[in-house]
Amino acid sequence: MIDERIKSALELVSTATLTTVLLKKGLRKTWMKGPKPLVLQDKRIVGPAFTLRFVPAREDLATPESWSSPRSTRGAIEDMPAGCIAVVDAMGITDAGIFGDILCARMKKRNVAALVTDGVVRDGTGVIETGLPVWCDGVAAPPSVAGLTFVGWQEPIGCGGVAVYPDDVIVLDRDGAVLIPKALVADVTAAAVEQERLETWIMGEVEKGAALPGLYPPNAETKARYEAEMKKGS
CATH class of the missing domain: 3.50.30.40 (Ribonuclease E inhibitor RraA/RraA-like)
Incomplete structure (x- = not known):
């Protein structure tokens, strides 16, 4: 199970x-x-x-x-x-x-x-x-x-x-x-949960009017901003 x-x-x-x-x-x-x-x-x-x-x-x-x-x-x-x-x-x-x-x-x-x-x-x-x-x-x-x-x-x-x-x-x-x-269930689950978390944050940025280039998929600057905001919220 x-x-x-x-x-x-x-x-x-x-x-x-x-x-x-x-x-x-x-x-x-x-x-x-x-x-x-x-x-x-x-x-x-x-x-x-x-x-x-x-x-x-x-x-x-x-x-x-x-x-x-x-x-x-x-x-x-x-x-x-x-x-x-x-x-x-x-x-x-x-x-x-x-x-x-x-x-x-x-x-x-x-x-x-x-x-x-x-x-x-x-x-x-x-x-x-x-x-x-x-x-x-x-x-x-x-x-x-x-x-x-x-x-x-x-x-x-x-x-x-x-x-x-x-x-x-x-x-x-x-x-x-x-x-x-x-054999991949634990690894895939962890990655998928994080992907959903990231995409929820990206959707919030889109709703604020952000343009897609550099946002989705996120470039290094966007990733850093996302990680900083996640740490601030945790």
Whole structure:
């Protein structure tokens, strides 16, 4: 699980800021293409990734009977720990819903923090009514087996063009889903908190009428003035 201090700090940092910090550290593929909030959320959501993977449908395996197999989405949901964010690799397929209202209701009961997928969900109205926060690429009526075969959970996956490993940290807000590699979480969090602090100060300068050159990004003189003001206020 995530250290509560880090989790609380990340809940105050936008995904936009995080992508900038991660870019400075050489990581360009951290924002997942496709997942968008099914319902706009007021609060940012942070949690460790619990991964699930689908592959293209194969007729002898992608059947309604497969839902009763121990290696099924049902089995995966029962393994999800409270507070995790389920991240599902659906290969961007948008004509077969990976989960519906009943599965999402069970995830909500297990205190899963959110569901993220580059695919779609089904039973859209019912999913919304469960209260489970969902980031996906839309809604479709057909079940998962119409286009996908579920193959496993808690292994490396790709979601929206991003490599996701179990327990990497996921941050969700209205701009989408961003991944922070587990090994970099503490470093990225500290840098992101400082970046937000700096940008808040810069926004104040813009509102006072300051011009952007030398302010954003800040030159040496601006940095010195910012640091002096921060020390004065501390």
